[in-house]
Amino acid sequence: MTRSFGWPDLLFLIEAARWTVLVSLVAFAGGALGGALICILKLSGGRLGGAVVRVWVQLGQGIPVLMQLFLFYFGLSILGFSVPPLLAAAVAFGLYASANIGVIWLGAVDAIPKQQWEAGETLGLSWAQQMRQVIAPQALRLALAPTVGFMVQIVKNTSLTSVIGIVELARAGQVVNNATYQPFSVFFAICVIYFILCFPLSLLSRGLERRLHVAH
Amino acid sequence: MNYTLDFSWLQGSLPMLWSGLQATVFLTVVACALGSLVGIVGALGRNSPWLPFRAAATAYVEAIRNTPLLAQAFLIYFGLPALGISLTPMVAAGLALTINCGAYTAEIFRAGFEAIQKSQHEAATALNLSRRQTFLHIVLPQAFRSVYPALSAQFVLILMASSITSQISAEEISAAANQIQSTSFRGFEVYLLISLVYLAMVLAMKSLFSLIGGFLLRNSAGGRLVAERAAP
Numbered sequence: 197m198t199r200s201f202g203w204p205d206l207l208f209l210i211e212a213a214r215w216t217v218l219v220s221l222v223a224f225a226g227g228a229l230g231g232a233l234i235c236i237l238k239l240s241g242g243r244l245g246g247a248v249v250r251v252w253v254q255l256g257q258g259i260p261v262l263m264q265l266f267l268f269y270f271g272l273s274i275l276g277f278s279v280p281p282l283l284a285a286a287v288a289f290g291l292y293a294s295a296n297i298g299v300i301w302l303g304a305v306d307a308i309p310k311q312q313w314e315a316g317e318t319l320g321l322s323w324a325q326q327m328r329q330v331i332a333p334q335a336l337r338l339a340l341a342p343t344v345g346f347m348v349q350i351v352k353n354t355s356l357t358s359v360i361g362i363v364e365l366a367r368a369g370q371v372v373n374n375a376t377y378q379p380f381s382v383f384f385a386i387c388v389i390y391f392i393l394c395f396p397l398s399l400l401s402r403g404l405e406r407r408l409h410v411a412h
Numbered sequence: 413m414n415y416t417l418d419f420s421w422l423q424g425s426l427p428m429l430w431s432g433l434q435a436t437v438f439l440t441v442v443a444c445a446l447g448s449l450v451g452i453v454g455a456l457g458r459n460s461p462w463l464p465f466r467a468a469a470t471a472y473v474e475a476i477r478n479t480p481l482l483a484q485a486f487l488i489y490f491g492l493p494a495l496g497i498s499l500t501p502m503v504a505a506g507l508a509l510t511i512n513c514g515a516y517t518a519e520i521f522r523a524g525f526e527a528i529q530k531s532q533h534e535a536a537t538a539l540n541l542s543r544r545q546t547f548l549h550i551v552l553p554q555a556f557r558s559v560y561p562a563l564s565a566q567f568v569l570i571l572m573a574s575s576i577t578s579q580i581s582a583e584e585i586s587a588a589a590n591q592i593q594s595t596s597f598r599g600f601e602v603y604l605l606i607s608l609v610y611l612a613m614v615l616a617m618k619s620l621f622s623l624i625g626g627f628l629l630r631n632s633a634g635g636r637l638v639a640e641r642a643a644p
Binding site: 259261263267271273276353378383384 | 494593611
């Protein structure tokens with residue numbers, strides 16, 4: 197039994213896109229938390245912290261996201277409970293996103309001239325105060341555009357969570373295709389919806405880059 | 413937690429993993445080589461004074477960069493047959509990766525072309541070089557050196573992205589992993605091993621590129637450019 201691809205299917209796809217947005221937000225939240233932790237570990241200057249960050253970033257950036265998803269999906273299940281796909285996705289994206297966001301933020305902190313730290317120290321600020329009141333506000337300006345740019349990568353990569361059973365946009369596309377057997381229309385519609393989600397973020401990232409980089 | 417790691421499945425699976433590894437390397441090399449050519453044309457289009465060429469290049473770059481590779485691969489592998497174009501999984505995978513890689517390298521090369529100083533074009537004109545000669549002998553070599561780091565980083569990303577083509581049944585190493593997992597039920601061990609294989613390939617690729625980069629940038633205009641930028 198096949199039926200043709202119509203409004204109800206499109207509506208189903210748009211509804212599934214909510215899961216894409218949700219997984220993206222979860223991934224970004226995990227990535228931001230982990231990225232902040234990476235910054236703290238690295239900037240606190242310990243040798244152990246630096247080593248942990250190196251391994252963390254290497255794993256997060258050197259293993260394909262698809263493999264990370266499978267690894268955590270099957271890896272967590274050996275702890276003896278059945279893993280909800282959303283949990284596996286959150287953990288896998290937490291690793292992937294935090295490694296990338298951590299690198300972006302560390303780069304931004306590195307780009308702040310050393311004299312800014314020294315000036316803060318001269319004023320009698322503690323390390324935490326220097327970080328919070330002097331360095332972070334400046335680093336934030338530098339980091340904002342690439343961070344938003346990376347959110348585009350996150351949204352696109354959430355399509356991979358379809359392989360562990362989350363019915364987000366890409367999986368919904370397969371479902372609709374199985375019912376209508378109009379693959380070109382269905383997957384073209386999928387691409388358009390992803391584009392509608394991602395393009396504004398890309399434009400925002402570019403706009404921020406232009407606006408915030410003029411000062412430098 | 414009483415779970416013992418079991419790698420006994422490895423014995424019968426080595427030939428499959430080996431041919432998967434070869435397919436991964438093949439896909440990566442083809443996509444990076446052809447994708448770079450597409451990228452150079454795309455970059456020329458993005459800077460072209462001729463509106464239709466510029467619009468087409470911009471549409472291509474934005475469409476690809478703002479949609480997931482998985483959806484692009486689905487459209488090519490499942491969608492094109494509906495239009496009468498049937499591709500084998502490997503061809504579809506290579507095509508999807510090439511088109512994807514091309515959009516990213518187009519932006520990289522565009523930045524490289526824009527970084528070439530105006531005086532270089534003027535000098536080429538003074539030497540009576542044609543536009544073709546200027547591009548091939550003046551612009552491209554210098555742009556290549558200045559984009560080399562970004563380009564090689566993109567190639568590493570393509571290696572990792574090639575894993576996604578397992579979803580359109582291209583028989584590269586991730587697909588081999590999926591297949592072994594489904595018969596051995598040792599998902600964690602299988603994906604742990606394959607993850608380490610990817611990690612090793614990524615590290616090998618990075619060291620290879622930095623080795624080549626060392627030779628390439630030594631005593632060259634690009635090398636001096638990099639050195640000058642590094643020491644302001």
